[in-house]
Amino acid sequence: MNTIAETRSKSLLYLENVSVSFDGFKALNSLSFVVEPGELRAIIGPNGAGKTTMMDIITGKTRPDTGTVLFEDTIDLTKKDEADIAQLGIGRKFQKPTVFESHTVWDNLELALNRDRGVFGTLFYRLSAEDKARIEEILDTVRLTHRAQEYAANLSHGQKQWLEIGMLLAQEPKLLLVDEPVAGMTDAETVETAILLREIAKTRSVVVVEHDMGFIRDLGVKVTCLAEGSVLAEGSIDFVSSDPKVIENYLGR
Template identity: 65%
Template sequence: MIGGRFLGQNRRSAAPRLDLSHNIILYLEGISVSFDGFKALNDLNLYIEAGELRCIIGPNGAGKTTMMDVITGKTRPDTGSAWFGQTVDLLSLSEPEIATAGIGRKFQKPTIFPNHTTFENLELAMAGDKAVWKVLFARISSEQADRIDSVLRTIGLSDKRNVLAGSLSHGQKQWLEIGMLLMQSPELLLVDEPVAGMTPQETERTAELLVSLSGTHSVVVVEHDMAFVRSIARTVTVLHQGSVLAEGSMDQVQNDPKVIEVYLGD
C-alpha cells in the first residue's frame, strides 16, 4: 500500500457486506479517547445517514481529527462503539480493513504521485489486488479506462489527464486526491479541510464537487471556513471538548447561544 491508502486493497472480494437497512451508515456511540490525561473525545455520539453530506465544525482541540482517527482505525477509543452500517464493527478492523470496507479519508495535505500524470494517479488508485508494478506497466481494460474517464469528469480534470500531477494547482491536487479515493468506490468519504489555501474559484468548485458526491456517497467534511460550510451544509455538527455541542442547520447552530460562546463568537 502506497501513501497508506490506495494500493493493494481488493475491495471487490474482501469488503464486508454493508447493511444500510436503517439508513444509518455510521454509528459512533459513547466514544471516549484520552491522551496523557487529556480527554480528546468525551462520550461522543454521532450518527451519519446514508447519502448524507455532514459538516463537522468546532474550535481547535474539539476532537475533530481524533474522531476521524477513530473511524479509520488509526486511534482506538478507551470506551464506546463504532459501527459501519448495521454489521461492520470498525473497532475490530485494522486501518487497511476499514479502507477495504468502504471508508476513504482525504487529509488536508493532498497525497498524490507528482511524477505521474493525473490519469496515472487514478490508475494507481484503482481498487484491485494488482501489485504496484503490474499496475504501472499493465494494459488497462476499456471498462477501467471508462471508469477513470468518468472520475476525471466528476473532479473536473478531464483536460489535465496527461499533465504531471506535480504541476497541478493546489485546488486541482485536492480534487485529484478525492478522485483517487473515488476510484475505490467508497461508501463513506471523510474530507479534512478541503478548501484550505484555495482560491475563491477553487473553493466554489470544491463545494460543487462535494455536493455532487452526496447521495451516491456519504460525505463528512471537517472545515473551519464558515462561508464554505454554509454553502454546502445541510446538517452541521459542532464539537466542543470532545462532545457534540449542537447539531442542526447552519442557521440553527449559528444562533445557538452555546455555539456563539465557545466558537462562532470568538
C-alpha cells in the same frame, strides 16, 4: 424525533458514547454521531475539539477507551485495523494533498484504480474499457478532464486536492472523510469544491471537516459542531450558528 438507538438501524456510520483520553485529557468525551447512507455532513468546531480524533477512531488509527463504533449497522470498527477499514469502504482525505507529482493526472488515477491488484496483477494489467470509462468519469467529477495529461506537479493547490479526492473515488468508498479540503484554495476553487462534494455525495456518504464558514454555508447540509470532545449542536447552518454555545465556543472567538 428519533432516539439515537432508533436511528441505528439505517445508519452507515454509528458512534455512541465514544470516549478516548490521552495522558488523562479527554479528546473525545461520550461522543455520539450518526451518518446515514448518502448523507453529506459538515463538521465544525474549535481547535482541539476532537474532529481529527473522531476521524482517527473511524479509520482505526486510534482505539476508543469506551463506546460503540459501527459501520453499516453491524460491523464493529473498533475490532478492525486501518487496512481492513479502508477495504470495507472508508476513504480518508488528509488536509495536505499527497498525489504523485511526477506522474500525470491520468496516471495518478490509474495507479489509484490499480492499488488493490498487487504487483503481479499490475504487471500483467491492461487498462480495460471499463477502467478507462471509470477514469474519464472521475476526471469529469473532479474537474480535471482538460488536465488529464498534465503532470500533477503543475496543478494548482486546489486541483491537487481534487485529484486526491478523485484517487479516493477510484477505490469506490461508501464513506469518504475529508479534512479541511478548502484550506489554501482560491475563492473560485472553494465554491467549486462545495459543488463537487455535493455531487460526490449523490453516490456515497461524505463527512467533511472545515473551518471556512462560507464554504459550510454553500454545502447547505446538516452541520455538527464539536467542542471539548462531544457534540455541542447539530442541525442546519442557521440553527447551529445562532446557538449561543456555538457562538461562545467557536464562532465568537
